[in-house]
Amino acid sequence: MTVRIAPEGRAFLNVGCGDTYFQEWNNCDLLPGRDVVPHDLRRPLPYAAGVFDAVYCSHVLEHLNPGDGAALLREMFRVLKPGGVCRLVVPDLEAICRLYLQYLDEAARDSAPEKIRRYDWMVLELLDQMVRETRGGLMRQALDRGEFDEALARNRVGDHFDKIRPGSEPIRLKSNRSDIPGGADRLDEGVGNRLRRRWARLRLWFTSRSNDPRSTGETHRWMYDRLSLTRVMAKAGFARCSVKSFDESDIPHWDKYNLDVSKYGQRPRKPDSLYVEGTRPEVQP
Ligand SMILES: C[S@@+](CC[C@H](N)C(=O)[O-])C[C@H]1O[C@@H](n2cnc3c(N)ncnc32)[C@H](O)[C@@H]1O
Missing domain, CATH: 3.40.50 (Rossmann fold)
Structure with a gap:
C-alpha cells in the first residue's frame, strides 16, 4: 500500500x-x-x-x-x-476501578439518588461494553432516558458527550x-x-x-x-x-x-x- x-x-x-x-x-x-x-x-x-x-x-x-x-x-x-x-x-482500567470503588462506598453509606446514579454509571463503564448484545447497550439506554449524573458523564465521556447532547459549547479548536x-x-x-x-x-x-x-x-x-x-x-x-x-x-x-x-x-x-x-x-x- x-x-x-x-x-x-x-x-x-x-x-x-x-x-x-x-x-x-x-x-x-x-x-x-x-x-x-x-x-x-x-x-x-x-x-x-x-x-x-x-x-x-x-x-x-x-x-x-x-x-x-x-x-x-x-x-x-x-x-x-x-x-x-x-x-x-x-x-x-485502573481509573475506572478506583472510581467504581469510590462511588460504591459512597452509595453504600448513603443511597441518595445522585450517589446511586454515579455508582450506576461506573458499573456501566466497567461492564456494559463487554457484555452488551445490542448496539449502544445499557449505556445508550441510560443516556436516552436521562438516567445519569450529568457532570460525571460529561467528565468521563468527553467530546462524544457533547456530540450526543449538542449545543453545550462553541467549537474552539x-x-x-x-x-x-x-x-x-x-x-x-x-x-x-x-x-x-x-x-x-x-x-x-x-x-x-x-x-x-x-x-x-x-x-x-x-x-x-x-x-x-x-x-x-x-x-x-x-x-x-x-x-x-x-x-x-x-x-x-x-x-x-x-x-x-x-x-x-x-x-x-x-x-x-x-x-x-x-x-x-x-x-x-
Ligand atoms: C471507540 S472507536 C475509536 C475511534 C478513534 N480511534 C477514536 O479514538 O475516536 C473504536 C474503533 O475501532 C475500530 N475497530 C474495532 N475493531 C476493529 C477491527 N477488528 N479492525 C479495525 N478496526 C476496528 C472501530 O471501527 C472503531 O472505529
Whole structure:
C-alpha cells in the first residue's frame, strides 16, 4: 500500500481511526470512510516494514482479544522506522476501578439518588461494553432516558458527550482534524481505494443489520492499566514505554496533530483515557 507523507516530510499512521483523523496521515479502520483504508486489524497491517515515523492507536486495543491485541502491537512495531514512536490510548482500567470503588462506598453509606446514579454509571463503564448484545447497550439506554449524573458523564465521556447532547459549547479548536466541522477536505483517493471502501461498507451493512455489536467492532474484549499496557508493549519490542498526558507526546509535530485534545478547548477529547508511548529501538537487541 502506498504511504502518504505529511507536509513535514514524515509518515504517520492512525490505526482504527474511527471518525477522528488527519487526511495527511495514513488512516485505517474496520469501518471505511473518506481518507480511511478499510482494514480488519486482526489481520497484518497492509504496509511495508519500517515506513512510519509514528503510529497512533486510540480506543481500539480494548476491542480486540488479548492475543489479537498483542499481534497488532507486533505489527505496529514492524511498520515503524527505528526510533519511531507508538502512542496507545485506551480506557484506563485502573481509573475506572478506583472510581467504581469510590462511588460504591459512597452509595453504600448513603443511597441518595445522585450517589446511586454515579455508582450506576461506573458499573456501566466497567461492564456494559463487554457484555452488551445490542448496539449502544445499557449505556445508550441510560443516556436516552436521562438516567445519569450529568457532570460525571460529561467528565468521563468527553467530546462524544457533547456530540450526543449538542449545543453545550462553541467549537474552539482550529484544525483540519476530521471531527471538527470544516476539518478534512476531500482528497482524491483513487478509483481502487474508492471501490474497496464501498465494498467494505456494503459487507458491514449486511453484518451490522443483525444489531450485534460484536460484528461491528463495538464490543470491548479486554481492558488495560498502566502496568499491563507497558508490559504488553515491552513484550512487542518497544523501549522507553511510559505514561503520557493527553497533550504530551514524542510524536513529531504533536502540537499540530494532537488527536487527544478536545475540539472544545485545552482538555482531553476522551477523559477516561490512559496514554502510553513507546519507541522502536534504533538498534535491535
Ligand atoms: C471507540 S472507536 C475509536 C475511534 C478513534 N480511534 C477514536 O479514538 O475516536 C473504536 C474503533 O475501532 C475500530 N475497530 C474495532 N475493531 C476493529 C477491527 N477488528 N479492525 C479495525 N478496526 C476496528 C472501530 O471501527 C472503531 O472505529
